[in-house]
Amino acid sequence: xxxxxxxxxxxxxxxxxxxxxxxxxxxxxxxxxxxxxxxxxxxxxxxxxxxxxxxxxxxxxxxxxxxxxxxxxxxxxxxxxxxxxxxxxxxxxxxxxxxxxxxxxxxxxxxxxxxxxxxxxxxxxxxxxxxxxxxxxxxxxxxxxxxxxxxxxxxxxxxxxxxxxxxxxxxxxxxxxxxxxxxxxxxxxxxxxxxxxxxxxxxxxxxxxxxxxxxxxxxxxxxxxxxxxxxxxxxxxxxxxxxxxxxxxxxxxxxxxxxxxxxxxxxxxxxxxxxxxxxxxxxxxxxxxxxxxxxxxxxxxxxxxxxxxxxxxxxxxxxxxxxxxxxxxxxxxxxxxxxxxxxxxxxxxxxxxxxxxxxxxxxxxxxxxxxxxxxxxxxxxxxxxx
Ligand SMILES: [Zn+2]
Ligand SMILES: [Zn+2]
Numbered sequence: 001x002x003x004x005x006x007x008x009x010x011x012x013x014x015x016x017x018x019x020x021x022x023x024x025x026x027x028x029x030x031x032x033x034x035x036x037x038x039x040x041x042x043x044x045x046x047x048x049x050x051x052x053x054x055x056x057x058x059x060x061x062x063x064x065x066x067x068x069x070x071x072x073x074x075x076x077x078x079x080x081x082x083x084x085x086x087x088x089x090x091x092x093x094x095x096x097x098x099x100x101x102x103x104x105x106x107x108x109x110x111x112x113x114x115x116x117x118x119x120x121x122x123x124x125x126x127x128x129x130x131x132x133x134x135x136x137x138x139x140x141x142x143x144x145x146x147x148x149x150x151x152x153x154x155x156x157x158x159x160x161x162x163x164x165x166x167x168x169x170x171x172x173x174x175x176x177x178x179x180x181x182x183x184x185x186x187x188x189x190x191x192x193x194x195x196x197x198x199x200x201x202x203x204x205x206x207x208x209x210x211x212x213x214x215x216x217x218x219x220x221x222x223x224x225x226x227x228x229x230x231x232x233x234x235x236x237x238x239x240x241x242x243x244x245x246x247x248x249x250x251x252x253x254x255x256x257x258x259x260x261x262x263x264x265x266x267x268x269x270x271x272x273x274x275x276x277x278x279x280x281x282x283x284x285x286x287x288x289x290x291x292x293x294x295x296x297x298x299x300x301x302x303x304x305x306x307x308x309x310x311x312x313x314x315x316x317x318x319x320x321x322x323x324x325x326x327x328x329x330x331x332x333x334x335x336x337x338x339x340x341x342x343x344x345x346x347x348x349x350x351x352x353x354x355x356x357x358x359x360x361x362x363x364x365x366x367x368x369x370x371x372x373x374x375x376x377x378x379x380x381x382x383x384x385x386x
Contacts, residue, residue, distance in 0.1 A: 040147055040154040049167040056166045058201075059250075062126065066247045068239045076233060079240030082211075083248070086241055091249035092285045094121030096312045100287070103185065104134045107300035108316055109327040116190055125249045126204045128165075129195040132174070135181035141297050144272035145261065153261045154273065161258035162250075208242040215241075253287075255280045260290035267304065268295035268335045276308065286310030295335040300328045 043049035068074055098118025101107045110118075119130050127133055136150050143149045153160035178186050185191040194200045212234040219233025220226065264275030268291055280288025281303075287293070289302040289310065296304075303310030319325040 040145075040149075040152055042155050042159065043169065044163075044167060048171070049169050052166060052168040055168075058126070059162065059166060062243060062250075063247060065243045066239075069244050073232060074236050074239045076236035076240070078233070079215075079236035082237055082241035083245040086245040087248055087252070088285070090121050090124050090245065091252060092312055092315065093118060094123070095125050095127060095249065095253055096285055096287055097315060098122045099127070099130065099133050100137065101300055101312065101316070103130060104137045105298045105329075107298050107329045108320070108325050110319070110325050114324055119191070119194070120203070123194060123200045123203045124207045125253075126201070126246050127250070127253060129200040130191050131178055131182045131185045131195045134185055135177050138181045139177075140257075141294070144270075144274065144294060151257045152273075153258050157258055157262060160261060161254045204246075208238060211242040212238040252280075252284050256284055256287045256290060260288050264288070264291070266291045266338050268292065269338055270294045270335065281309065286312045296331055296333075298329050299331045301331055304331055304333075 044051075098115075099122040102110070102115060102118055122130060122133070128136075139148065139150055145152045145154050151160045151164040156163070194203070214234070215237030216230040216234030218230075220230030222229070222233070260275050260277045260280050261273050262275065264277035264280075266274070267276060270291060272294055274291040274294040276291045277288040280290070282288070286302045286309065289304065289308050292304045292308070293299075293302045300316050301310055301313040302308075303313065316325055316328060320328055
């Protein structure tokens with residue numbers, strides 16, 4: 001009998017309590033251990049990390065700038081539409097498909113020009129240099145919900161959502177980290193150039209200016225040469241199309257790290273607290289199927305059941321249909337699925353005469369288990385014997 005999976009919520013993870021070894025259970029590889037509730041001490045309180053002033057200033061500053069959206073003079077429906085389009089263009093193509101599924105997990109292949117395009121779109125989301133993002137996310141997968149995890153909500157919900165990136169680990173050498181977690185990217189001058197001297201930040205800043213210039217140009221022409229009209233339209237595109245959109249994509253990405261490790265259902269018995277979260281999946285174009293993703297990080301598809309909608313994967317498939325994407329890594333289904341209650345399950349068994357018969361799970365002999373067939377509660381594409 002498996003232990004029940006611990007229910008986590010933002011509330012029981014909210015207080016950053018320090019733990020001792022006595023009341024702390026370290027996640028292990030088995031399903032029982034992975035479902036144990038673990039609390040991790042805050043690296044800040046432990047003195048292992050310190051606030052990074054530049055990061056705090058940028059995150060705070062851009063949030064304050066986004067408040068300009070409340071100024072009626074800066075509103076335009078075009079700006080709002082451009083903002084929504086930007087969430088897809090920069091967030092989904094840049095972060096979700098580019099930074100995450102392509103560069104971190106290499107779940108498909110494409111030409112270099114397309115890879116760099118995805119990366120540049122990701123840079124325009126102000127989530128850090130490509131190499132650092134990839135290294136941190138690979139580290140997250142290696143140590144998910146353990147002490148070395150850069151952003152586990154087992155420290156606190158806020159830590160996982162944004163605090164972790166406002167701090168710097170005191171003993172971390174970025175050279176060593178890059179070499180260990182992103183050796184493929186540090187050999188590419190394109191990514192090195194983006195990383196060097198904060199180039200990625202200036203790329204983001206330059207793209208926000210381009211939004212203003214484009215809006216100013218269109219606004220001036222459309223309004224018969226009125227400078228005020230151009231200023232108003234350019235500013236609305238800057239605020240809504242670039243600043244507000246940057247903040248929106250931030251919180252969408254951060255929700256994958258926080259909400260999807262706290263709330264939702266589990267399909268796979270992974271050694272972490274990852275969850276499949278409907279809300280996060282909807283706002284992130286499929287990234288919220290995070291338990292699926294932790295079970296198969298390299299698979300291009302995060303949605304494993306037909307109703308787990310994964311628009312980002314649909315984009316990847318569409319790109320493959322027109323020949324822009326190749327070698328999509330499929331879902332293999334090699335991680336055990338979370339089981340239903342034993343008494344509710346039936347084993348389909350082929351007996352010695354080759355006939356199919358069904359017996360209750362709790363009535364089956366160990367020998368029956370070894371020759372059972374997939375049951376109805378398991379997805380056909382990924383089913384495996386119980
Ligand atoms: Zn995760
Ligand atoms: Zn991942």
